[in-house]
Amino acid sequence: CGGLMKSPNGTFKSPGHPRNYDNNLDCVWTITVDPGERVFLSFFNFHLEVANDCKYDNVKVVNDSQGDSVVELGTWCGTNIPALFTSTNNTISVLFHSDRSDVFPGFLAKWSIENCGGLITTGQSGTIKSPGYPDNYATNLDCVWVINLHPRQRVHLSFVNFVLEDDSDCDYDNLKVQDGDGRGDSAVDLGTWCGSDAPPPLKSTNSTLTITFHSDYSEVFAGFFATWFTER
Template identity: 25%
Template sequence: MCIWWILAEPGLVIQFKVDSLNIEGHSPCHFDRLDLHEEEGNGFNTHQLARWCGNVAPPTVNTNTSRLKVSFVSDASVGGRGFIARYWMIAPSDKSCAWDEFLCDGGRCLFASFNCNNFYDCLDGSDEVNCAQYHDCGGVLTASEGSLATPKHPEQYPHRQTCVWHISVTRGQVVQLMFHNFSLESAGDCQYDFVEVHDQASSSPSTLMGRYCGDSLPPILISPQHEMFVIFVSDEGESDEGFFATYQAVNKSQVACGPHEFSCINGQCEAMQWVCDGWNDCLDGSDEMNCTNITHLPYETACEKIEVEMCQGLGYNETSFPNIWLEIPDQRSAISTLKGYKLLTGLVCYENLRVLTCSIFVPKCTWDGGVLPPCQSLCLSTEKQCQHSLESLGIMWPFNCNLFPDSDDPIECVGPI
């Protein structure tokens, strides 16, 4: 255990910057750790500013007082190279961040990647102000025709984006979607950057019309009903020019399928290879009518039993992976991400926090293999109950409640307990 006290002259504050970090563990740093506490007056009143471990140097820290306590603790196993840090004594008006960081909350520094990422990481919300030019994407489209595109198109789209468009036209019409430009990071199973198109306002596998990436234009897509759901996801890796697409509402009678497509009775178009394959690809089942010598495949749900200890006993016992919201591939990865949750069990609001966290990280699986997000009301009530308790632990509220459905219908989302 090593402790340093950095004491500035009264009226000054301290700027602290870690240049390199190599300390055992991952957040919440159960083993080795580097802690920062700012102290007031005689040092009896302290406030934790940060706790770090791992291999990524954290952003700059600006204190609000003239006293900073720096503590390094290591246990009896697994060592690392440790850390190197610098400090400056500055006037409060001179608080700043490194060139690749974002300044908010009157002196708090965040990595630039947290700026305009659809989450309020700053308490004052300044990291999500004036972001239209970076990630203005998604929304509800109700006009009879319109367009949608990736952020900054035709320039390279930003990393860590999730854009959702809900297209809804007049009942009795269908949506015809056509991509004009298309260039996303390529992968065999489109696991990195991708566009998904669903034939309903849902992201469940049963509504999926197609997932696309690479440089090939997707086919013209026609919804069987008056709604369509388009999801764009980009990860932290490569970026490309993205896509530009247009849609229009057409009458079912006007829908003409391509020469290599099957026309369902309801006007839906499906590839000929899906005809008489044992699955009802047309919603009306017409692709499986008048078929002979077909052995229908048994239905297999994509749901799996919940193995994450934190998320057991919540009123649902099955989930579905991979988690496309957070790019978590399987339950083992979810367990690793949530392994420090026991530190939060003492909070008065823990039960609601547990429901909210699990419905995001280990979501409820529906009968058709889809998943339910948390309701906005669950997120807002939990934020109200937990925000101050989490801040006392040095944890900022991590969720943007506006991203969740404004509904309390248990068919659409998971509500408060």
């Protein structure tokens, strides 16, 4: 229950997830990456006991600062998925508490270093690329980019270069694009791609697109380079 994680990316979850967690838990996960890097943290499948002030079961995220001081980024419960976080330094911690009564399925969370995924909330255009591009990406990556802009804007996404491991079902290395926030149940899958057949130009129906890139433990390739822009 909890632990110290030092890898550049990974996942952690409440004990038992997707089954219900136990009562009377106090778990602390601390993610520390190399100095100079920052941590991108996102939550999925979030379901805790609900309370107006989250005094029963809750998740708290803190940004570890220099020395002994910490900055609390928020406390969550119920089914409201926590915000997307980017740490201000190389360490961030997640604290999970459950009380003596009701239990629920809990949560799944993913983290990566900042150049493997990120939250994009400003700008009219930009680029997204696999880590290391145009050199080969690494194994065992799970990167999530969320483009979340002004509510009246729509996001256009186009892939300039695209080379991943090929597989008929895209089970090994793959890229998935979702219309909406892919952390919740409301996002619509626009497709999953692998090999050298690049996704077609894509457009969101609202202000948010989610791009998820996964690589497995074996073969690696040059990856992808994509551009995005917005329109009203």
